[in-house]
Amino acid sequence: MTVSSAAEMEEPRLPRRDWFLMPLISLSTICLLALSADLLARRELGSTGTGLSPCLIASDPATGVRAIPKSVCWEKIGRSERVDYKFNSCGMRADSECGPKARSTFRIVAIGSSFGLGDKVNNQDTFASILPAELSQQTGRQFELYNEGILWGTPHSLSLRFNATLRDDAPDLILWTLTPWDIENATTVLPFRKSNFDAAKIEQMGSLSSPARIHLLIGYLAKNATPAYVSADIDRIRFMLQDVLYQSRSQYVKAYLMNGADEAGFLKAAPNAEWQARLKEFDGYASSMEERASSAGVPLVVVLLPNRAQAAMVSMGEWPVGYDPYKLDDELRDIVTSHGSIYIDILPSLRDIPNAERDYRLVDGHPDARGHAMIAQLIARQMTSGAVPAIAAAVKPQPGAGRQN
C-alpha cells in the first residue's frame, strides 16, 4: 500500500483550521522558493551599470541604430568582469581613433550586428580586435580592422549606411558578419517595440504545435500580466536554471529545436515559406550592397557566424531527422556568390572543435571571449587560404613590409 492510499484510509476529517493553514503553508513554500531562487539569480546574473543603450541612437529610421560618437558605456553581469563599450569619434567600437590609413596597412571594415560588435565582451577580446593580429601573424602584412558592428545591425539598416561606410572608412575590404538572427530580421530597421514583437509572436502561433502554442500563450500572458521588474526577475531565474540545464548540449539542442517554426526554422532541412521569404529579402540587400561595393572597387566578403544551437549540432556531428545545421550556410553561399561577392565558410571547421557551443553565453546566445577568439581564428584561416583574392594579393611580398613576430 502506498503512502497516499494508506493515508486515504487512516486520516480523519480535516479540522477547520486546515482550510486556512494548508493554503498558507503552500503559499509560504512557493514564496520562499521563489525568493531564494531570485536572490541566487541576482548574485549570479544581476546586472549593474548602464548597458549599451545610452551609447546608442535607436530612433532614427534613416540610419537604423548607430553609436553616439565619443561615448562610453559599461555593464557588469553577476560575478563576471566589467565590460566597457567605448565608441570613437567615428562611432565605431574601438580603443583608438579613426583616421587616414597608413600606406602599408590593409584596412578591413567589419559590418554586422551584435555578434560583430562583441556584445558583453571587452573590446580587446572581440574577434574584431583579434582578427587583424591573426591575419598579420599568418601573412606578415599589417592589417587593421574598423568595427562597424552595432546592435540591431540588420541587413536593412547596414544597407542604409553602406554608402557612408564605403566613402568614409576607405576600406580595402568589407567583411560582413551575418548571423541567423540577421536573416530572420533582415528588413528591420529600428528595435522592436514590445507590442509589435508580441503581436508577431502571437501571429506565429498558427504554425506551432499545440504544446508550443500553449507555452507561448502562457509566456505571453505572464509577460503582459506582470510588471516589468517581475518579468526581469523571472528572466534572470530562467537564465540561471538554463545555465545549469544546458550544460547538456543534447538537452539544449532539443529545447532549441522545439521552437519549431520560430527561431529554429533556419535549421530545418527544408526551410518553411517564412524562412524562404526572409532569404529572398536578404537576397535583395546582398545584391544592392555588392553592386555598390563593386562600384567602389571594394571586395565584399560575407561570413555566417553560427549561433549556439548550430555550433552544438555541427560540433556533435548529429542532429534529428528533418534538420540540417548547414542548410542556411548553403543558402547564403548561393545567394552571396550569385551576386559576385565572396563567401567564406567557417561552419565545417566547427566539426573539429569539441563542445564548440560552450564558447557561447547561454543568457543571450552570443559568443563569449573564447568564442570570439575561435571565430577570429576560423575567419583568419579561411581568409588566408586563398578564398579571398584581395588578401592573397595583399600578402604578396611588398617593399618595406616585414614579417611581424
Place this chain on the structure above:
Amino acid sequence: MDSASFQFVAFGLAVALISNFSRSRAWRSTVLMVASLVFLALLARQPIVFLPLAGFLLLGYVGLVLLRRGWSRSIVWSILAVLLAYIWLKKYTFLPQDIFIHSPYFTLGLSYILFRVLHLLIETSDNREKHQVGLGSYLLYTLNFTTLVSGPIQRYGEFAGDQFAPEPIALGPRIIGLQFERIVRGFFKVNVLAMLLDIVRTDALAQLSQPLPASLKLYAAFRLCVVYPFFLYANFSGYIDIVIALARLMRLRLPENFDRPFSASSFLDFWNRWHITLSTWLKTYVYNPLLLALMRRISSVAMQPFLGAFCFFVTFFLVGVWHGRTSQFLIFGLLQGGGVSINKLWQVGLARVMGRKGYKALAQNAVYIAFGRGLTFSWFAFSLFWFWTSAKQIHTIFTALRVVDWLGVWLAVWLIATAVLALWEWLRALLLSIRTAEGPVLTSRYARVVYASALGLTAVVMTILLDQPAPDIVYKAF
C-alpha cells in the same frame, strides 16, 4: 494529450469535474464514454485510422458474445484470433512485411486493450454468470481514457464495481487533496525528474563513443548503467500516479502499479513491485494454469520447485517479449525469465542446503538483504540495455570498453547500489520514525502540502518558464 502534459491533466480534471455533476451511474458512464471518445479523437483526426482498432475490439466482443451464448469451446479460438490479430496489427518483425496494412493506423494502447479483452474472454469462459458485459460496458472498460495509453491493467470486476455501483465511492475534500498531491507528484516525476535523468543518460551515451580518457569512459558507462532504471521508474510511475489520481477524482479506483521496486531484495520480489498489474495478470493467466497443468502431468513432489522455476521462466519471458516487436526483446525476455527462475532455484537450493530455518534466518539478515537488493537492481539495469537501445547502440556501448572494464563497471554498480539503496532504506526508516500522535511527520498533510507545493512550482518552472521537452511516456509504445 498522449503524455503526462498539462493538456492531459487539464482534460482529466475537466472530465472529473463534469463526472461529479451527478452521482447517477448513467451520467458517470456517459461522461466517461464521451471523454474516452473525445480523447481518441484528439489523438488522431482521421476517423479511418481507428478502423483496425475498431475491428480488434469487435473481434473481442464477438468472442464474448459467443461465450455468453454457451459456445464454451470457442474460447480457445477466440483467444487465438485475438492474439493473432494483435500480432498482425502490431507488425511483429518475424512476420512477412507483405501481410501488414501499410497505411498508417492507430495502435496506441493496443497492448493494454489486449490484456483487458483476454481477461474478459477467460473470465467469461470460467464464470459466465458473473460477467454479463454488454457492448457499452465493454467499450467503457476497454477504452477508458485513464488506462488506455499505458495501463494500469485493471480487472473488469474492479472496474465495474466502482463504475456501475448504484452509490459511487466517497470523494471528500481530504481525498481530493490527496489526489491533487498525487497528480503534482506524478507530473514532477515525468516532466522534471525523468527529463533530468534522461539528460544524464543521453550525455553518458554520447561520451561512450567519444575519444575520452579511460577514467571518463568508465564513469560514463557507470552512469549509463544506473540511470535508466530510475528514469524508467520516474517516467512510468509518474504517469501512473497521474491517471490513478484522475480516475479517483472520477470515483474510480485503479490498481497500484508500483510499490517501491528498488527496495526489492530479490528479483522475484522486484516483479511483485514493478508493473504489478502486468506481472499479476501473467501470473494469473500464464503461471498458475501452466503450473497446475504441469503438476497434473508430473506428480513428483521433489520436482515441484523446479516446475515452479520453469513456470516463472515462461511467465517472465513473456513479460519481456511483450515489451517489443523485435528479436531484441527475446533477449530482454530471456534475461527477465532467467533472472526470476535462477532466483527461484537459488532459494530452493539454499533452503535444501541450509534447511528451512537456516534459509529463513539468512533471508532476514540485513547484509544479505542489502546485497540482494543491489544485485536485483544491477540485474534489472543490465537487462534494460535490451529494452531501450537499438542493436547499433548495443554494439557501440559494449565495444566502447574492454570486457574486463565492463566487469569492473558492473561490480561497481552492484556494490554502490547495495550501499546507496541500503542507506536510502535506513534514511527512510529514520525519517518515518519521527512521529506525532497522528503518524509520521513526513507523511502528514502539512508535510505533503510543503513538498507538493515545491514539486509543483519546480514542475511549472521547468515546463512553462524553461519550456523543457520531457521524454515521452516509454510504456505507451508497447
